[in-house]
Amino acid sequence: MGASRESSTPISTELHREELMRHTSFNRVFSALYTCAILCLLYRHINTLLVHSNTSLSIFLSLSLFIADLVLAFCWAFNLSFRLYPTRTHVFPNNLEKVIKRSEFPRLDVFICTADPYKEPPMGVVNTALSVMAYDYPTEKLSIYVSDDGGSQLTLFAFTEAARFAGHWLPFCVKNNLVDRSPEAFLKSNHPCDSEAQNIKLMYESLKSRVESCVERGKVVDEYITNEQDRQAFQKWTQDFTRQDHPTVIQVLLENRRDKDITGHFLPNLIYLSRQKSRASPHHFKAGALNTLVISSP
Incomplete structure (x- = not known):
């Protein structure tokens, strides 16, 4: 009997649910x-x-x-919708694969x-x-576009290094089912101190050290450029290259049909763009940068 009851229980496939908050009736x-008080006040003013x-x-x-009370009444009425129907939304991302x-x-x-490697550290x-x-999320359907509106070689270098680190970081996240998938947040948490985690920590600290060293120097030194493809990319930063006047720089750092992580799985697209x-x-400004991203993404 118990088994038949469990088998007849419908499987929930809802992706989200909204419920009214407790104080909804009081708010209404x-x-x-x-509203009655405001109308009386406005009537008194007119009279x-x-x-x-x-x-x-x-x-x-x-x-x-x-006029002053009329403006305040308009502002209050404009925000009234948030008080009349306050809801709390619960999401169920685990049900997504039951639907599709x-x-x-x-x-x-x-x-x-991003726009400035000093105001927004790489x-x-x-x-x-x-x-x-x-x-x-399926990596073959995921693309990350980085818009560097400052056109800084420091930002490109940081993402060039990050693309290499991603081949180790992504399978580590999947294997350990991490919730905090930002390396900085993970390393600051009480993570397990096994050999794999220590290896990730050493790789990340090495990456961070190289990037911050270049930021302090204000340029990417030749010793950190390890292949010809990267060298050709950084050659675009000439003496005439400035934040306000420079050509387009597009660098495909990772391509999901070509690049794989250490476990053999494809990595998501990672594209650097400086318009x-x-x-x-x-x-x-940023509106122009976002417009360029929209045009660039397929």
Whole structure:
């Protein structure tokens, strides 16, 4: 009997659920009373303005108070929807594969923007990208686009190093089912101190040391450029290359049909992009950078 009951229990496939918060009824009653009070106040202002205001000064004061309260009433009414229907949403990502096969997941493009390697340290941006690359999502459908609106070779170098580290970090996340998939957050947590974790720690600290060393020097030194492809990419930074005036730089750091991690699984796409800038034409700041990303992503 018990087995038949369990087998007849329907399997939940909902992806999210919304429920009203407890104080919804109180908010609605309060909103109704508050609306009545506002209407009475506005009626009083209109009555004072039309009946009791006889001088220019009294008309000016009554009109000013009426306009001020009218603006405040509009602001309150504009935010009223958040009080009338406050909800709490519960998500169930584990049910996603019950609804659709992993092979049928939609393609996911993630845009990461940065502009200044000194105001936004490259290692912080790298950790963001690595945590996104380690999503529990089909890697062949995942693409990460890094928009460097400052056109800094330091940012490109950081992501060149991160692309190599990703081949070790992603399978480590999958194997250990990590929740914090940012290397910096993981190493600061109470993680298990086995040999594999220690190896990851050493690799990450070596990566961090090289990147921060280049940031301190303000340039990428030749000893850190290990192959001809990287050398050709960094040759684009000439003496005429500035933040406000430089050609387009596009570097495909990882390609999911070509690059694999240490376990033989394909890695997600990782593309570095620094759009062309010229002093002769406006670049529209971050809006222009995002527009370039939208055009670049398939």
